[in-house]
Amino acid sequence: MSTEQTAALQADPVIVMTGLERTFEQGGLPVRVLRGLTFSIGQGEFVAVQGPSGSGKSTLLQILGLLDRPTAGRYVLDGHDVSRLDDDALSQARNQLTGFVFQNFYLIPYATALDNVMLPGLYSTAPARQVRERAADLLLRVGLGDRMEFTPARLSGGQQQRVALARALLNDPALLLADEPTGQLDSATSGDILDLFCQINDSGKTIVVVTHDETTASRARRRIHLMDGEIAGNGADAGSDGDPARIPA
Numbered sequence: 001m002s003t004e005q006t007a008a009l010q011a012d013p014v015i016v017m018t019g020l021e022r023t024f025e026q027g028g029l030p031v032r033v034l035r036g037l038t039f040s041i042g043q044g045e046f047v048a049v050q051g052p053s054g055s056g057k058s059t060l061l062q063i064l065g066l067l068d069r070p071t072a073g074r075y076v077l078d079g080h081d082v083s084r085l086d087d088d089a090l091s092q093a094r095n096q097l098t099g100f101v102f103q104n105f106y107l108i109p110y111a112t113a114l115d116n117v118m119l120p121g122l123y124s125t126a127p128a129r130q131v132r133e134r135a136a137d138l139l140l141r142v143g144l145g146d147r148m149e150f151t152p153a154r155l156s157g158g159q160q161q162r163v164a165l166a167r168a169l170l171n172d173p174a175l176l177l178a179d180e181p182t183g184q185l186d187s188a189t190s191g192d193i194l195d196l197f198c199q200i201n202d203s204g205k206t207i208v209v210v211t212h213d214e215t216t217a218s219r220a221r222r223r224i225h226l227m228d229g230e231i232a233g234n235g236a237d238a239g240s241d242g243d244p245a246r247i248p249a
Helices: 002-009 059-066 087-099 111-124 128-141 159-171 188-203 215-216
Strands: 013-026 029-042 046-050 072-077 100-102 175-179 205-210 222-227 231-237
Touching: 013 159, 013 205, 029 205, 046 128, 046 188, 046 215, 059 072, 059 175, 059 205, 072 205, 087 100, 100 111, 111 128, 111 159, 128 159, 159 175, 159 188, 188 205, 188 215
Parallel strands: 046 205, 046 222, 100 175, 175 205
Antiparallel strands: 013 029, 013 072, 222 231
């Protein structure tokens, strides 16, 4: 990473979390799942979040993706304090600022690949033609230009994950989140999907991946390790191999 890129990461954080707490009630007793997390992630970083079951990874992912709210602390996403937004504002911020790639794809089975990618655009103010052109362009970029009219049942697992990745990028989110994105794929297909993530990151997109898989985590440039709801490690990691072609997100 160049000096200029490193300076950009430090100057323009996409994520700033300060004293973040998440407590649930279980059997009438409070259970602290996240315990005062404080960290930042800069523009263009590729970060893997790891930790054993019960460490708080899933809860952190839910908060990062604006699917849940912290009990205490502050979360600033792309310059917006999203910690205490009401439901409507949170939904709007989630659609505009984040893109999600799930392990199980969550594609609409009766819709074509193109229609699945267009889905987040239904909640934007962009003209339908513009949304359709953007979706088609993204499918071309992830190698599915000849599969746009295919429904998920006619696509392989890797192709379905490519559709899900294109869908997550439709609104050009500040943050791309992935939850075990290779968990349903064989090793060869996983490698192809991870290459895509690296290409997208090389174009400047900020990516956070939550994973148990060491191969997936090794492609990130930094790892955050959670243990019992606290940060046990937060450091640089080796980058991806090679210099794949860039895919502007």
